[in-house]
Amino acid sequence: xxxxxxxxKVAPVRVGEGERLRSVGLPGITLTVRSRPPVREGLPxxxxxxxxxxxxxxxxxxxxxxxxxxxxxxxxxPGFGDSPPPDDGDxxxxxxxxxxxxYLDAAGRxxxxxxxxxxxxxxxxxxxxxxxxxxxxxxxxxxxLPEIRVQRSAVPTALLGVPGIAALFTRISRDWTAEQRVxxxxxxxxxxxxxxxxxxxxxxxxxxxxxxxxPYFWDAMARSSRGIVNAYTLGGQHGLWRQAExxxxxxxxxxxxxxxxxxxxxxxxxxxxxxxxRLLSLPDAGxxxxxEYPETVATAFRELLADSGELASxxxxxxxxxxxxxxxxxxxxxxxxxxGARGSRDGVSVRTVRDADGAGASTxxxxxxxxxxxxxxxxx
Numbered sequence: 001x002x003x004x005x006x007x008x009k010v011a012p013v014r015v016g017e018g019e020r021l022r023s024v025g026l027p028g029i030t031l032t033v034r035s036r037p038p039v040r041e042g043l044p045x046x047x048x049x050x051x052x053x054x055x056x057x058x059x060x061x062x063x064x065x066x067x068x069x070x071x072x073x074x075x076x077x078p079g080f081g082d083s084p085p086p087d088d089g090d091x092x093x094x095x096x097x098x099x100x101x102x103y104l105d106a107a108g109r110x111x112x113x114x115x116x117x118x119x120x121x122x123x124x125x126x127x128x129x130x131x132x133x134x135x136x137x138x139x140x141x142x143x144x145l146p147e148i149r150v151q152r153s154a155v156p157t158a159l160l161g162v163p164g165i166a167a168l169f170t171r172i173s174r175d176w177t178a179e180q181r182v183x184x185x186x187x188x189x190x191x192x193x194x195x196x197x198x199x200x201x202x203x204x205x206x207x208x209x210x211x212x213x214x215p216y217f218w219d220a221m222a223r224s225s226r227g228i229v230n231a232y233t234l235g236g237q238h239g240l241w242r243q244a245e246x247x248x249x250x251x252x253x254x255x256x257x258x259x260x261x262x263x264x265x266x267x268x269x270x271x272x273x274x275x276x277x278r279l280l281s282l283p284d285a286g287x288x289x290x291x292e293y294p295e296t297v298a299t300a301f302r303e304l305l306a307d308s309g310e311l312a313s314x315x316x317x318x319x320x321x322x323x324x325x326x327x328x329x330x331x332x333x334x335x336x337x338x339x340g341a342r343g344s345r346d347g348v349s350v351r352t353v354r355d356a357d358g359a360g361a362s363t364x365x366x367x368x369x370x371x372x373x374x375x376x377x378x379x380x
Contacts, residue, residue, distance in 0.1 A: 011210045013082040014203055016060045018067075021082070026102050031075055032056065032082035033103075036063050038071040044136065044310070045109040048074035049100060051118030051144070051288075052224050053185070055081030057207070058117065062290040065298035069305075070113055075103065077120075079220030091223035093119070093231040093240075097126040101134065110134035113301075113310075114249075117141040117290060118261065119228055122240055129243035137304055138247060138274075141254040141297070142262040142287050145240050145270060146232040178205045178212070191258035191286035244273045250308035251277040252300055256285030256292075278304060 013032070015021050024031045034056035046066065048059040056074035063072040076083035077096050086095065100123060104110045114135045116124030121143025128135040182204045186193040196204075211217050231240055251274040255267035271279040280300045285292050305311035 010213045011206070013055075013210070014057065014207065016057075018064065019060065023082075024103065024106070026099075026106055028087045029078050029099050029102065030084050031078070031099065031103055033073050033075055034060070034063075035071075035073045036067055039068045043069070043071040044113060046070035046072045046113040046115065047100070047104065047109070048072065048115040049096075049117070049120030049123050050074070050077065050080065051120050051142075052228065053080070053221060054117070054120075055207075057081070058288065058291060059115070061294040062115075062297060065294045066301065069302065073109070075100065077123075077224075079216060079224070085216045085220060089223070091220060092227040093122050093126060095227070096123045096224075097130070100124075100127050101131055104131075104134050111136040113137045113139070113305075115139045115141070115290075116143060117288060118144045119224065121145070122228065122231060125240055125244050125247065128249050129246040132248045135247075135249045136310060137251070137308060138249045139252040139254070139297075139301055139304065140270070141289050142256060142259050143253075143270065144228055144231075144262060145244065145266065147263050147266055178208045182208055188260055189287040190292060191256055191282075191284050192292070195292060241273060244270070245275070247274055249276070250304060250310075252280065252304045253277055254280045254282065254285075254289050254297060254300065256287060256289050257281070257283035258285060259287045261287045276308075278307065 013021065015034075018036055020035050020037065022033050022035070024033055048056065048063065050056060050058045056076045059072075059074040063074065066072060078084070078086040078099055079091060086099065088095075090098075096119070104112065110131075111134050114124050114128060114137070116122070116139070118141075121140040122145060124138060124140060125143060125145070128138045182201065183193075185204075186196055186201075190196065234240070236242065253267065253270050253274065255262070255264055255270075257264050267279055267281060271277050278300070280297070282289050282293060282296065290297050302311065
């Protein structure tokens with residue numbers, strides 16, 4: 001009997017305007033897939049993978065920003081969002097990567113533009129390394145790649161993977177309200193939690209209340225945390241940094257200067273390791289830049305497509321039209337609203353983007369600093 005057939009009934013998952021939600025049954029897993037119907041036929045496919053404790057909702061804003069450019073689908077990883085646990089209980093990075101590969105093979109959507117945040121970034125790195133035929137481009141936002149000196153604020157998340165800690169935390173936090181828990185997550189994942197609107201905060205509370213009714217919620221969190229720790233300690237050809245070296249796809253790396261879970265200092269190592277990479281540095285972003293500054297991330301992704309020759313096919317343009325526009329877009333993005341800098345380090349394209357006041361991130365058009373997050377189920 002599969003896990004999906006014995007789940008308790010809980011409140012339905014929120015579906016945003018213009019989105020669809022469907023369930024896909026595969027051997028050993030059932031995945032919930034969030035999508036936006038493509039505005040026209042022939043758009044290249046994109047797949048989004050969330051982080052620990054997150055869900056496909058984390059990608060809703062970026063998917064909307066990229067409407068008309070890619071055909072977007074975001075997965076709820078097994079045990080997260082609206083997806084039931086995997087039948088084999090495998091929450092390792094490899095297990096999650098296998099679920100993504102299984103879905104892409106079954107759907108026949110590859111190669112895709114693959115996005116990953118945090119844990120999802122580690123998963124996407126592994127997918128791109130072992131199945132390069134499935135990946136057109138790779139976009140990693142604060143990817144959970146091994147760090148020698150882990151940030152102190154990330155230690156509690158790692159400790160969830162220690163046997164018994166999740167149960168202990170559940171007892172300690174028994175009297176915490178959903179509002180208190182959500183505020184804690186926002187403080188950990190956002191560079192500026194004040195960006196979150198009251199409506200988005202309410203949606204996040206409702207989603208957390210729904211998840212806390214699921215009997216496997218803490219087990220999925222604990223086992224996935226353990227999976228990250230195990231992946232950090234894995235050496236040889238299966239180590240994540242070694243696999244990053246093997247990635248062939250053009251890669252966009254996005255790091256936030258206020259990230260409390262993935263060290264900002266890791267940005268340069270990642271940029272040197274991925275062989276065809278571009279680095280977007282957002283000094284005022286936290287751990288979930290695609291939720292904090294979706295317009296800025298979308299602009300950087302469009303530039304990635306232009307750099308890699310994918311923009312014309314994505315936009316349905318005549319050959320050469322993308323390169324005609326590329327210089328204009330690059331110059332505007334590099335200005336960053338007056339405070340940005342664009343340069344090159346060790347042959348890697350580097351962009352640091354601030355607004356004119358140095359208080360937030362923006363594109364050359366001034367967008368980004370006032371973006372408001374619609375979903376705050378931020379994962380790590």
